[in-house]
Amino acid sequence: MKKSDKKIEQNIRESLTQVCEIAQENVEGFEWISHKVHYGNVAGSIQITCMFTEFRNAKMAKHDEYLYQLIQQSLSLIDIDIKDIRRHVDFDNGNPYEKSKRSMA
Numbered sequence: 001m002k003k004s005d006k007k008i009e010q011n012i013r014e015s016l017t018q019v020c021e022i023a024q025e026n027v028e029g030f031e032w033i034s035h036k037v038h039y040g041n042v043a044g045s046i047q048i049t050c051m052f053t054e055f056r057n058a059k060m061a062k063h064d065e066y067l068y069q070l071i072q073q074s075l076s077l078i079d080i081d082i083k084d085i086r087r088h089v090d091f092d093n094g095n096p097y098e099k100s101k102r103s104m105a
Helices: 003-026 039-045 055-061 064-076
Strands: 030-036 047-052 089-092
Touching: 003 030, 003 039, 003 064, 064 089
Parallel strands: 047 089
Antiparallel strands: 030 047
Protein backbone atom coordinates (compact mmCIF):
# COMPACT_ATOMS: atom_id res chain seq x y z
CA MET A 1 0.00 0.00 0.00
CA LYS A 2 1.36 3.41 -0.99
CA LYS A 3 1.84 6.13 1.60
CA SER A 4 -0.92 8.20 -0.03
CA ASP A 5 -3.29 5.21 0.14
CA LYS A 6 -2.54 4.79 3.84
CA LYS A 7 -3.45 8.44 4.43
CA ILE A 8 -6.71 8.05 2.50
CA GLU A 9 -7.54 4.91 4.51
CA GLN A 10 -6.77 6.65 7.78
CA ASN A 11 -9.03 9.58 6.85
CA ILE A 12 -11.86 7.25 5.83
CA ARG A 13 -11.56 5.24 9.05
CA GLU A 14 -11.59 8.37 11.21
CA SER A 15 -14.55 9.78 9.30
CA LEU A 16 -16.60 6.58 9.49
CA THR A 17 -15.69 6.12 13.16
CA GLN A 18 -17.37 9.45 13.87
CA VAL A 19 -20.40 8.35 11.84
CA CYS A 20 -20.50 5.10 13.82
CA GLU A 21 -20.40 6.85 17.19
CA ILE A 22 -23.18 9.25 16.21
CA ALA A 23 -25.33 6.47 14.73
CA GLN A 24 -24.90 4.23 17.80
CA GLU A 25 -26.35 7.03 19.91
CA ASN A 26 -29.17 8.00 17.54
CA VAL A 27 -30.24 4.96 15.51
CA GLU A 28 -31.92 2.06 17.28
CA GLY A 29 -30.23 -1.27 16.62
CA PHE A 30 -27.24 0.23 14.81
CA GLU A 31 -24.09 -1.76 15.62
CA TRP A 32 -21.14 -0.74 13.44
CA ILE A 33 -20.00 0.44 10.04
CA SER A 34 -17.41 -1.01 7.66
CA HIS A 35 -16.08 -0.18 4.23
CA LYS A 36 -14.17 -1.40 1.19
CA VAL A 37 -12.43 0.86 -1.30
CA HIS A 38 -10.15 0.86 -4.35
CA TYR A 39 -7.73 3.73 -3.81
CA GLY A 40 -7.40 4.60 -7.50
CA ASN A 41 -11.07 5.64 -7.58
CA VAL A 42 -12.18 6.28 -4.01
CA ALA A 43 -15.42 8.18 -4.70
CA GLY A 44 -16.50 5.71 -7.37
CA SER A 45 -15.55 2.51 -5.57
CA ILE A 46 -16.20 2.98 -1.86
CA GLN A 47 -18.76 0.54 -0.44
CA ILE A 48 -20.04 1.15 3.07
CA THR A 49 -22.02 -1.35 5.14
CA CYS A 50 -24.12 -0.32 8.13
CA MET A 51 -24.67 -3.28 10.44
CA PHE A 52 -27.74 -3.63 12.64
CA THR A 53 -28.54 -6.07 15.44
CA GLU A 54 -31.48 -7.34 13.41
CA PHE A 55 -32.67 -6.35 9.96
CA ARG A 56 -36.10 -5.51 11.30
CA ASN A 57 -34.35 -2.87 13.46
CA ALA A 58 -32.93 -1.37 10.29
CA LYS A 59 -36.35 -1.31 8.67
CA MET A 60 -38.13 -0.08 11.80
CA ALA A 61 -35.57 2.60 12.51
CA LYS A 62 -36.41 4.37 9.25
CA HIS A 63 -33.17 6.26 9.61
CA ASP A 64 -31.84 5.44 6.16
CA GLU A 65 -31.98 9.06 4.95
CA TYR A 66 -30.31 10.20 8.17
CA LEU A 67 -27.50 7.67 7.70
CA TYR A 68 -27.06 8.52 4.01
CA GLN A 69 -26.77 12.20 4.87
CA LEU A 70 -24.45 11.60 7.82
CA ILE A 71 -22.11 9.41 5.77
CA GLN A 72 -22.10 11.74 2.78
CA GLN A 73 -21.38 14.81 4.90
CA SER A 74 -18.63 13.04 6.78
CA LEU A 75 -16.91 11.87 3.60
CA SER A 76 -17.22 15.28 1.96
CA LEU A 77 -15.26 16.76 4.88
CA ILE A 78 -12.29 14.65 3.76
CA ASP A 79 -12.80 15.57 0.09
CA ILE A 80 -14.56 12.38 -0.95
CA ASP A 81 -17.57 13.63 -2.88
CA ILE A 82 -20.08 10.96 -3.82
CA LYS A 83 -22.83 11.76 -6.32
CA ASP A 84 -25.39 9.09 -5.34
CA ILE A 85 -24.66 7.88 -1.81
CA ARG A 86 -27.41 5.23 -2.02
CA ARG A 87 -25.30 3.29 -4.55
CA HIS A 88 -22.47 3.09 -2.03
CA VAL A 89 -24.24 2.17 1.24
CA ASP A 90 -25.70 -1.20 2.24
CA PHE A 91 -27.72 -2.09 5.35
CA ASP A 92 -27.20 -5.53 6.85
CA ASN A 93 -27.49 -7.61 10.00
CA GLY A 94 -25.13 -10.43 9.08
CA ASN A 95 -27.99 -12.83 8.39
CA PRO A 96 -27.91 -13.85 4.70
CA TYR A 97 -31.65 -14.60 4.79
CA GLU A 98 -32.55 -11.04 5.79
CA LYS A 99 -29.86 -9.05 3.99
CA SER A 100 -30.87 -5.86 2.26
CA LYS A 101 -28.67 -4.43 -0.48
CA ARG A 102 -29.04 -0.65 -0.72
CA SER A 103 -32.67 -0.77 0.35
CA MET A 104 -34.57 -0.30 3.53
CA ALA A 105 -38.04 -0.23 1.95
